[in-house]
Amino acid sequence: MSASGLLKSQRFRQAREDDWRRLERLMDKAEKGAMAKLTDAEILAVPVLYRSTLSALSVARETSLDQGLIDYLETLSARAYFFVYGSRSTLQDRLTGFFSVEWPAAVRGLWRETLISAGLMLFGALVAGWLVTIEPEWFYAFVPGELAGGRDPAASTATLRATLDGTADAEGLSTFAAFLFTHNAQVALLAFALGFALCLPTALLVLYNGATVGAFVALFASRGLGVEAGGWLLIHGVTELFAVILAGAAGLHIGWSVAFPGQRRRLDAASEAGRTAGVAMAGVVVMLLAAGLLEGFGRQLITDTFARYGVAAVTGLVWALYFYAPRREAVHGH
Structure with missing residues (x-):
């Protein structure tokens, strides 16, 4: 210079x-x-x-x-x-915003896909349950051997009953419960991850998960244990299966946006859908953790069938109110 x-x-x-x-x-x-x-x-x-x-x-x-x-x-x-211009919010502020606003809003935004996902799971459960009822051998087509853990059509009614009331081998029961949780968690994560493949893999996964549940319940119902099996499953299943349904909804949302982007570029449509689906999926992980706690403690400590249905009803009501109850929108800037 x-x-x-x-x-x-x-x-x-x-x-x-x-x-x-x-x-x-x-x-x-x-x-x-x-x-x-x-x-x-x-x-x-x-x-x-x-x-x-x-x-x-x-x-x-x-x-x-x-x-x-x-x-x-x-x-x-x-x-x-x-x-x-940068965000100066604390971790507590971010968590509060996620649980109070972002997650419920994302789930409400996926209500159409949630209904479709729930319908697919219910359809799979009904079809598999009907097939197992008329021919028990169908059970093996829907429930993997490692998931059944010996609780299959070859098991005696006494063995199946012992599984539900907690008198069966505790270690074996815990292993089965952990495997069932891991199975549903994997289905949830895959249902979301495969959403980019134009919805079909996600839909099939949700359908299959419903078929697994339907076959399992039908087997116990055929031995006069349907009510007990429902309580055993739903004490954690309301949360766990709802998490799978929401994961499926998130995957369907992405897949539909990729298949039918409208006037947007396909990549832009997928990116926009991914933001909403991603928030919902982050919450699904929280739900799976909650289901794991209910499975690991609640189901082992609560052995009365009607008490189990009571817990299931309460958790269902809590999730329904949390996600879908009317609430005031947060005012930006405050």
């Missing part, structure tokens, strides 16, 4: 440096976790100083002042930008 250019840069800096230094001190204070200690006057001053710094940066670039000054102003402007 020439001597005249250097002198010009020095004069430019001297005329504005006090504001830059003040903004730098405020950013240092905020970034060190002392934001709460900023006074109202300091907080109000930051946007003004930020705009002034941006203006100085623009002038410095246009007049080709020294590169060191330009780099300094760019860094300072970037720091101030994140203070002025």
Whole structure:
């Protein structure tokens, strides 16, 4: 840089440096976790100083002042930008927003796909249950051997009853319950992940999961244990199966957007659908964790059939109110 250019840069800096230094001190204070200690006057001053710094940066670039000054102003402007426009919410704020607004809103936005997913699961359960009722050998077509764990048409009624009332081998029961939970969790994750394949794999997975449940219940019902089997399953199944239904709904939402993007580009449609589905799927993981707790503790501690139905009814009501009860929309900016 020439001597005249250097002198010009020095004069430019001297005329504005006090504001830059003040903004730098405020950013240092905020970034060190002392934001709460900023006074109202300091907080109000930051946007003004930020705009002034941006203006100085623009002038410095246009007049080709020294590169060191330009780099300094760019860094300072970037720091101030994140203070002025960036999110300063805490982890607690983010979690509160997710559970109170984002997750319920995403699930409500998927109500059509949720009805379709629930219908597919119910249809699969009814068809498989009917087939197993008329011919027990159909059971093996819908329930893998490792999932059945010996609870199949070859088992005695006494063995099946012992499975439900907790008198069977505790370790074997726990293993079966854990396998059942893992199976449903895998179906939920796959149903969502395969949504990009134009809905069909997701629909088949949900249908198959319903068939597995229907075949299982039909077997116990054929031995006069249908009511007991329902309580054994639903104490955690209301949460677990609803999670699978919502995962299926999220996958269907993405698949439908990819198959029929409308006036949007296919990639844009998938991206937009993925944001809503992704929020819903994050909540599904929470539901699966809750189902795991109900399965690991509630079902083992509560052995009375009607008490199990009571827990199932309460969890169903809680989820229904949480997702679908009318609520006031949050006011932006507050």
